[in-house]
Amino acid sequence: MRPLFQEVLHLYTDGKERSRAMVQDELRDVYGNFRAFRDHEMDEALHTAMSNGLIAESHYELDGEGKLVMYYQSDQDMIDLINNYIK
Amino acid sequence: MENLANSAAQQQAAVVKKARDKHFWKKGVFIAIFSGFLYGGYTSFMTEGMMHGVWNDIYAEVPTGVAAGVSAFFIVYTVSAIGAACVDIGSAIWSLFYGGCIGRLGDFKRTLGTKPGKILIIAAIIGGPLASTAYVIGLQMAGSIIVPIAALNAAIGAIIGKFVFKQKLTGGMILGIIICFAAAVLIGSSSMTDLNFSGGAALGCLAAFCAAIGWGIEGAVGGYACCMVDTEIAIIIRQCTSGLVNGVVLVTILSILGGDGVGSGFKVLTACLTDMPSMWMLFVAGVFSSWSFKFWYKGASMCGAALGMGCNGGYAFWGPFWCLIVCGLIFGHEGFMIPAVGWIGAIVMVAGIMILAISQNKATQQQD
Numbered sequence: 001m002r003p004l005f006q007e008v009l010h011l012y013t014d015g016k017e018r019s020r021a022m023v024q025d026e027l028r029d030v031y032g033n034f035r036a037f038r039d040h041e042m043d044e045a046l047h048t049a050m051s052n053g054l055i056a057e058s059h060y061e062l063d064g065e066g067k068l069v070m071y072y073q074s075d076q077d078m079i080d081l082i083n084n085y086i087k
Numbered sequence: 088m089e090n091l092a093n094s095a096a097q098q099q100a101a102v103v104k105k106a107r108d109k110h111f112w113k114k115g116v117f118i119a120i121f122s123g124f125l126y127g128g129y130t131s132f133m134t135e136g137m138m139h140g141v142w143n144d145i146y147a148e149v150p151t152g153v154a155a156g157v158s159a160f161f162i163v164y165t166v167s168a169i170g171a172a173c174v175d176i177g178s179a180i181w182s183l184f185y186g187g188c189i190g191r192l193g194d195f196k197r198t199l200g201t202k203p204g205k206i207l208i209i210a211a212i213i214g215g216p217l218a219s220t221a222y223v224i225g226l227q228m229a230g231s232i233i234v235p236i237a238a239l240n241a242a243i244g245a246i247i248g249k250f251v252f253k254q255k256l257t258g259g260m261i262l263g264i265i266i267c268f269a270a271a272v273l274i275g276s277s278s279m280t281d282l283n284f285s286g287g288a289a290l291g292c293l294a295a296f297c298a299a300i301g302w303g304i305e306g307a308v309g310g311y312a313c314c315m316v317d318t319e320i321a322i323i324i325r326q327c328t329s330g331l332v333n334g335v336v337l338v339t340i341l342s343i344l345g346g347d348g349v350g351s352g353f354k355v356l357t358a359c360l361t362d363m364p365s366m367w368m369l370f371v372a373g374v375f376s377s378w379s380f381k382f383w384y385k386g387a388s389m390c391g392a393a394l395g396m397g398c399n400g401g402y403a404f405w406g407p408f409w410c411l412i413v414c415g416l417i418f419g420h421e422g423f424m425i426p427a428v429g430w431i432g433a434i435v436m437v438a439g440i441m442i443l444a445i446s447q448n449k450a451t452q453q454q455d
Contacts, residue, residue: 003320004194006316034194036191036317048313049314051111051389061096061097062100070104085203086203087202
């Protein structure tokens with residue numbers, strides 16, 4: 001079992017686009033009871049990873065409640081970078 | 088009609104996204120500045136703590152009590168490591184306790200075996216015990232002339248961020264870093280009363296430069312690692328590593344080097360750790376240290392090493408400022424007034440941080 005934030009980044013090594021909610025849906029069974037699994041912490045972790053070039057914004061939209069939903073994706077260089085650090 | 092609605096929704100989303108990005112950036116800058124402010128608290132309580140209880144015996148003209156008969160080398164070098172160890176051990180205990188309260192201990196254990204976890208351990212050893220010891224050696228060999236040399240750490244961190252982690256570093260950002268460095272020199276210059284250019288001075292300057300490299304590496308590498316490791320976990324790793332290496336490895340090595348024997352180092356360390364009149368203050372220093380280093384890493388991971396470490400550079404002013412409040416005003420010690428040049432340095436540093444921040448923001452917008 002990987003630490004939560006490393007597992008989040010590892011998800012993106014398949015090159016698929018995901019929002020924070022989609023990441024949470026995939027990891028909820030294992031990490032759902034972690035305090036760092038809350039929306040705010042996960043949003044900040046994804047934004048920090050983006051600032052450091054491990055993932056990139058792919059697109060964004062407003063949901064039904066007018067809240068911003070960000071989608072992220074990693075290109076091959078980013079995938080190689082993540083794989084270099086996270087086994 | 089549907090296209091128009093979609094376009095309006097996209098525009099609305101763009102506005103919300105811009106506000107979100109701005110909030111994230113501002114939060115990073117605030118955290119990085121606040122890390123320097125908290126570092127001042129750490130400095131002041133460590134300084135004050137080392138003037139109470141058993142430390143009076145250690146720093147007496149002729150050391151008495153538990154430190155009776157130790158060498159001059161021991162008082163200068165080993166005692167510095169013991170002081171740092173007391174703060175770091177207190178900080179590690181606090182970080183573990185706090186990490187437990189916010190549910191991070193499971194991931195702390197899991198992170199230790201991973202590559203980012205190991206990188207954080209190495210960064211902590213380089214920036215903690217190694218750089219701090221190099222700094223003390225520099226101070227002893229060359230005097231306070233080394234203060235501005237050590238302040239180069241932010242510039243070194245920015246260079247590492249640029250070339251190792253491909254972070255932004257524009258002309259405006261370099262100017263901001265130079266101004267911050269000049270401000271640190273200005274603030275540090277007020278304590279330059281014992282300038283010494285004798286034989287060992289060059290070696291002392293070299294040791295201070297090694298300290299700057301160590302802190303630069305820790306800030307840049309630790310900050311980058313925090314895009315893969317939760318900062319709440321990174322700080323537990325940092326403080327436990329630093330406490331263990333300072334308290335066990337460094338005290339042992341320095342005790343042997345000074346010819347005092349390993350037993351002397353641990354005897355004094357144990358006496359300091361169990362000395363309540365001073366240890367409560369060193370523990371408070373450890374709590375400040377935990378938050379300060381956590382925000383240092385977090386600021387660098389959110390804004391990049393250049394801006395994060397530049398904003399943190401305010402510690403050069405916050406250290407004397409907190410010492411004035413805690414050691415001077417609260418505990419009534421003399422000699423902690425900040426001279427005019429110190430306040431001027433603080434204003435110059437604010438200007439440097441603003442130039443650095445505005446330049447980085449501009450560079451980010453151009454990239455987008």
